[in-house]
Amino acid sequence: MIEKNNDFKRGFKDGIPIALAYLPISMAIAVDAVLSGLNFSMAQIFGIMYTGSGQGIFLNYFKKGETLALMYVFMLFIANFRYVIFSISMSQKIKSDTPTWQKLLFGVINTDEVYVLAMQNQGALSGKYLMGLAFSPFLGYILGNTTGSLVTGLIPDIVKPVLGIMLYGLFIAMVIPSAKKSRKILSSVVVTIILSYILEAIPIIGKTISSWGINPAGITMITCAVSAAAICSWIAPIEEKELSDIKEEE
Amino acid sequence: MNSQNIYIILISMAITMIALRAIPLLFFKKKIENKFLKSFFTYIPGTVLTALIVPEVFSSTSTPISAWAGVIVAVVLSYFGRGLFTVSVCAVITSFITEVIMRSMGILN
Incomplete structure (x- = not known):
């Protein structure tokens, strides 16, 4: 039992660099959210969403006055x-005797960075380690969000x-590194x-879209993103090897 | 937009995120082997972010000129491996300085 608790601590410590990186980011996003008109309690729910790009989608639509929750x-x-x-790939890395509640808790606060860090470990990982690893970044993010909104x-x-x-x-700082790493990603950005x-x-x-009573900005954005990704995967599918190269750098 | 509507949007987004992250971990055991789908999911984060940036970024400040200045600085800095926070703060500072200069020259009021 004691050993397992140490696993949580070890994970928590391993996640601290990510937490420090998240803090200013969530702060910046929260500032933008409050400036766009969210009140303090709205901004807290906003932070719990815990996804930089997803929160960006919210801000982008919200500033344009999109009212349809389904679009968001x-x-x-x-x-x-x-x-x-x-x-799916994590589920093969977690120790098979891990209780469901631990998988769930880890799952809801998993992020790209936590995923990459976890996958770099050798062998199967315990649920407690993963919970610790995911928890410190989450804490950092929430702290930044609350500070930012204040x-x-x-x-x-x-x-x-x-x-x-x-x-x-x-957003630019999120896109450029992978575009720099892979010519295919760069092409998809250009497309x-x-x-x-x-x-x-x-x-x-x-x-036409406005005449259906929907804000056109959201539809345009989805259409662009999905069709660009589809065109690129059709013309230039990403090979298995490139896939791991791109993921590593993220 | 009334605040009830905003809460509905925020809460449904938060629930969607929780579901997306947690549910597959419980139910899926198999790997996705389809090459098209794998490529698609590798491309999608980049294309979504790009679709969010363009063309809205150029109207995110008082004038497209200061936005351009900020974008150029952001692209260059992130190309040279600077972190998210450094990049975005430098973009803000660049746009700010550009607008201050433009105001002092009387091009922008």
């Missing part, structure tokens, strides 16, 4: 569907007009940019 959920689902893959009021008005770019800076300008340039598309 759909885009979030598409953007984070990779967790299904993470979870300090927003202190930000001077003169800086506010340019703060909108902060979130895009985060997405082209598609998104094409859709933007055809006003009839936006008008």
Whole structure:
């Protein structure tokens, strides 16, 4: 029993570097959220979502006035569907005698970075280690989120007009490293940019979607992202070897 | 948008995330072997992020010029391996300085 508790501690310690990296990020996102009009308690639920890109989707739609919850959920689902893959490959790495509640607890606070770190360990991992490993980053993220939502009021008005770019800076910093690593990912980024300008340039598309009573921005975004990924996987499928190369660097 | 609607959106997103992360861990044992699907899921995070950035980023500040300045700095810094926070703070600072300069020159009010 004592040994197993040490496993949690060891995991928690291993996760601290990720926690430190998360803290300022969640803080920046929370600042943007409060500036966009979320109150303190909304911002806390927002942080529990615990997904930088998913929260970005929320902010992007929210600022455009999208009211349909289904649009948010759909885009979030598409953007984070990779967790299904993470979870599938994790399920083969967890010790078979791990209780279900430990798997569940680890699962709900798993992230890309935690996944990568966990997969670098040799052999099967105990549920307690994984819970510890996932827990410290989660704590860091929540701490940053709460701090961010509290300090927003202190930000001077003169800086506010340019703060909108902060979130895009985060996104750019998430995309560029994998685009640098793989020419295929870079191509998919370029394809997405082209598609998104094409859709933007055809006003009839936006008008048609608006006439259905839906905000066109969200539909355009999903269409771009999904079709760019589909086109690229069709023309340039990613080989098994490249897959592990890209994942390692993330 | 009323606050009840915002809560509904936030809570349904949070639940979706929990379900996405936890459910497969409980039920799936097999690996996905389909090459197209594997590629698709590798591409999707990058294309989603890109679709979020473009073209909205250029209207995220007072003028597209300062946004461009911020984007260029962000791309260069992240290319050279700077972390998320450094990149986004530098993008903000760059856009800010650009706007200050433009204001002092009378191009932006």
